[in-house]
Amino acid sequence: MEIENHKEEVPFEHYLEKYESLDPEEAAQRLNILYDASAGAFQLRFMGREYRVDYPVFAVHSVNPEEETDLFQSSIPAQTFLLRYLLEGQYIKSSGRFMTFREVPTYGELYIQPFTGRCLKRLTYGFGYKLKAFSEAMERIPGVKRISMGDVSYEFELINGYYMRFIFWEGDDEFPPSAQILYSDNFQFGFHPEDMVVAGDLSITTVKMLCIS
Numbered sequence: 001m002e003i004e005n006h007k008e009e010v011p012f013e014h015y016l017e018k019y020e021s022l023d024p025e026e027a028a029q030r031l032n033i034l035y036d037a038s039a040g041a042f043q044l045r046f047m048g049r050e051y052r053v054d055y056p057v058f059a060v061h062s063v064n065p066e067e068e069t070d071l072f073q074s075s076i077p078a079q080t081f082l083l084r085y086l087l088e089g090q091y092i093k094s095s096g097r098f099m100t101f102r103e104v105p106t107y108g109e110l111y112i113q114p115f116t117g118r119c120l121k122r123l124t125y126g127f128g129y130k131l132k133a134f135s136e137a138m139e140r141i142p143g144v145k146r147i148s149m150g151d152v153s154y155e156f157e158l159i160n161g162y163y164m165r166f167i168f169w170e171g172d173d174e175f176p177p178s179a180q181i182l183y184s185d186n187f188q189f190g191f192h193p194e195d196m197v198v199a200g201d202l203s204i205t206t207v208k209m210l211c212i213s
Helices: 006-019 022-033 078-090 114-127 132-139 195-212
Strands: 035-036 040-047 050-054 060-062 098-100 152-159 164-171 178-184
Touching: 006 078, 022 035, 022 040, 022 078, 035 078, 078 195, 114 132, 114 178, 114 195, 132 152, 132 164, 132 195, 152 195, 178 195
Parallel strands: none
Antiparallel strands: 035 040, 040 050, 040 152, 050 060, 098 178, 152 164, 164 178
């Protein structure tokens, strides 16, 4: 494959090469997900939808194509996120507590600027004045749960056993709307901080796609 976008495609090719030598049984056990050896595929959930990820030739397929968005067909960062999850992720059960990105030990502060730009500001300005459309899109995520935080807020599963919350406070004549993103506390053990930024980015992209699909 000819490399055109080095920022996205070089890392993707790197992890794609590593994926070929992955031990699928070890990865399934490490992540607490299913691997079907007869089909040569992992089974996992992303934003409430079921996906099959082929091994050893990486490819992502929706189990229910009628529900499918084209995120994993159109986004190299989304595919790279899945590759890194399968190669490097580690599932540890959450205690039930949620944390802000800034609370991530040591590294959270280092990545706060990209997180603020790619996630918090994007969420706030993308939906802050369109909370009805935001709510309608969130309600289309399987397993989503509306929670009583802020003015409008939802909890959803990003990927098997890892949960996120989007919280909005409505604006008024004096103050603009604001938003917060919370992560289940097992994110700090299962993902690198840069992957948590990507997780926020991809989840916002998915909600935007649900707004127009």
